[in-house]
Amino acid sequence: MATPLWELVNICKAFPGVRANDGISIRLNAGEIHALLGENGCGKSTLIKILSGVHSPDTGEIRLNGRPITLGSPIDARSKGVATVFQEFSLAPTLTVAENIFLGRYPRRGPLVDWAKMRSEAARVLTSLEIAIDPARLVGSLSVAEQQLVEIAKAISVDATLLILDEPTTALGEHEIAVLHRLLRRMKNRGVAVLYISHRLDEVVELVDTATILKEGRVASTADATRLDIPSIVTAMIGASVEEHYPKVRNATDEVLIAVSNLRSARGARGASFSVRKGEVFGLGGVIGSGRTEIARALFGADPASGDIRIEGRPVRIRNPRDAIAAGLALVPENRKFDGLFFNFHGGPNITSAALGAIRRLFLLDKRGERRITSDFIQDLEISPAAAHKCVNLLSGGNQQKIVIARWLFAGSRVLILDEPTQGIDIGAKIAVYRLVNELTARGCAVILISSDHSELIAMSDRIGIVRNGAVVETLPASQVTHAHLVQASASADGAATAA
Numbered sequence: 421m422a423t424p425l426w427e428l429v430n431i432c433k434a435f436p437g438v439r440a441n442d443g444i445s446i447r448l449n450a451g452e453i454h455a456l457l458g459e460n461g462c463g464k465s466t467l468i469k470i471l472s473g474v475h476s477p478d479t480g481e482i483r484l485n486g487r488p489i490t491l492g493s494p495i496d497a498r499s500k501g502v503a504t505v506f507q508e509f510s511l512a513p514t515l516t517v518a519e520n521i522f523l524g525r526y527p528r529r530g531p532l533v534d535w536a537k538m539r540s541e542a543a544r545v546l547t548s549l550e551i552a553i554d555p556a557r558l559v560g561s562l563s564v565a566e567q568q569l570v571e572i573a574k575a576i577s578v579d580a581t582l583l584i585l586d587e588p589t590t591a592l593g594e595h596e597i598a599v600l601h602r603l604l605r606r607m608k609n610r611g612v613a614v615l616y617i618s619h620r621l622d623e624v625v626e627l628v629d630t631a632t633i634l635k636e637g638r639v640a641s642t643a644d645a646t647r648l649d650i651p652s653i654v655t656a657m658i659g660a661s662v663e664e665h666y667p668k669v670r671n672a673t674d675e676v677l678i679a680v681s682n683l684r685s686a687r688g689a690r691g692a693s694f695s696v697r698k699g700e701v702f703g704l705g706g707v708i709g710s711g712r713t714e715i716a717r718a719l720f721g722a723d724p725a726s727g728d729i730r731i732e733g734r735p736v737r738i739r740n741p742r743d744a745i746a747a748g749l750a751l752v753p754e755n756r757k758f759d760g761l762f763f764n765f766h767g768g769p770n771i772t773s774a775a776l777g778a779i780r781r782l783f784l785l786d787k788r789g790e791r792r793i794t795s796d797f798i799q800d801l802e803i804s805p806a807a808a809h810k811c812v813n814l815l816s817g818g819n820q821q822k823i824v825i826a827r828w829l830f831a832g833s834r835v836l837i838l839d840e841p842t843q844g845i846d847i848g849a850k851i852a853v854y855r856l857v858n859e860l861t862a863r864g865c866a867v868i869l870i871s872s873d874h875s876e877l878i879a880m881s882d883r884i885g886i887v888r889n890g891a892v893v894e895t896l897p898a899s900q901v902t903h904a905h906l907v908q909a910s911a912s913a914d915g916a917a918t919a920a
């Protein structure tokens with residue numbers, strides 16, 4: 421076998437109580453896109469942090485062109501040709517897009533920073549990614565999707581022989597993903613080795629040349645043995661085949677639970693009208709920037725909004741999230757890492773926080789009540805039992821998502837708005853979330869589902885409203901909606917944030 425460009429040999433890395441990487445060997449060839457796959461917590465990010473100089477391995481070797489090499493720090497790794505897009509964003513919000521892209525290596529002219537060159541170089545990198553963002557904008561003012569694109573721009577602006585992307589597409593829509601794929605193919609043709617992590621398997625099989633699947637810190641299936649189709653990958657990942665990717669149960673009734681008309685907010689809801697029935701999943705489809713999240717926030721009172729909202733025919737006034745919760749609404753936000761969970765607490769307080777009144781005894785929290793409620797939810801929603809005592813940041817993404825949903829059920833919510841509920845979680849956890857959606861609709865809840873994963877949106881919704889410019893422009897039974905339809909209907913949006 422020819423010597424690979426980069427090679428990991430027998431890498432081990434333990435954290436207290438867990439062998440995150442337990443003897444992993446991978447060969448990364450020039451001009452090849454290599455997927456690194458596996459369930460939440462199987463050790464993918466740990467491995468790429470070792471390759472990026474963030475962690476040093478306990479044992480094992482990294483080789484470049486067959487020779488052992490040490491990567492002492494992220495800067496050292498970068499200078500040796502490794503560029504990484506980390507799963508957690510690493511941008512500085514108070515700096516501009518251009519400054520972030522060139523952080524730590526500002527172009528100079530003599531002793532001075534060459535600002536003009538920095539701006540023009542940044543503009544060039546952004547253009548190659550078909551990103552319409554002004555390099556002079558502050559990163560803190562960008563949307564999550566735009567920040568993700570800037571992260572990618574930052575990584576590809578370095579001359580790298582190894583480009584690593586750890587879930588670069590969780591916040592991106594289909595259009596941005598297609599642009600990224602084109603770019604990665606160009607890098608590959610230039611002889612770069614690309615290591616790619618994603619939980620969106622349809623995207624992976626379309627893009628990559630080869631794959632390594634990890635399970636509990638070890639290689640479960642090697643590149644050569646992995647057939648690049650979704651069923652084989654899933655079998656290697658979870659050790660069992662999956663009968664049904666989308667276990668949709670239809671529970672929709674004819675009774676309207678919530679009717680929204682002419683919902684408007686300064687932030688981007690522009691006259692949205694729709695209604696959702698008891699037991700129904702109403703999908704909101706549209707490109708990034710079409711206004712789906714803004715509609716959700718306006719409905720939940722998270723942004724000041726106007727419009728007519730009726731629950732079971734009765735008008736309700738929602739001025740803030742407290743009003744929304746009292747009216748039976750819940751919002752599971754797009755990025756649970758930013759505003760969904762209290763990461764340093766275990767599952768209990770996370771579940772009961774939205775309705776503390778229910779477990780308050782006189783002025784004290786009823787700890788025993790909290791424990792009982794937590795264990796009931798753990799059972800009902802099939803949450804990992806560890807949630808009762810482990811901090812949520814140590815739980816898998818799927819379990820975190822279930823805890824957020826459990827919280828709202830506990831608060832008595834009947835209308836649940838789920839904004840990208842399966843973003844970044846593994847296939848097993850996704851199916852668990854789908855089952856949970858079935859459970860919600862079986863209880864008569866109305867679910868408003870926002871998802872950029874078109875297959876998921878079509879499969880799990882009963883009806884889909886197509887969103888353009890902050891309004892629902894068309895509503896169809898999900899069975900009549902196709903991928904092409906979703907792309908076309910919303911891509912004609914003049915308000916799309918990243919139109920090329």
Ligand SMILES: Nc1ncnc2c1ncn2[C@@H]1O[C@H](COP(=O)(O)OP(=O)(O)OP(=O)(O)O)[C@@H](O)[C@H]1O
Pocket residue numbers: 435436438439440458459460461462463464465466467507814816817844846
């Ligand atoms: N800094 C750390 N300290 C302690 N434990 C850690 C640390 N980083 C990771 N772990 C643990 O190591 C294991 C592997 O985590 P890792 O982040 O590599 O998983 P992953 O495959 O990237 O998961 P995901 O798909 O959810 O991103 C997990 O059990 C995690 O809790």
Ligand SMILES: [Mg+2]
Pocket residue numbers: 464465466507586
């Ligand atoms: Mg990870």
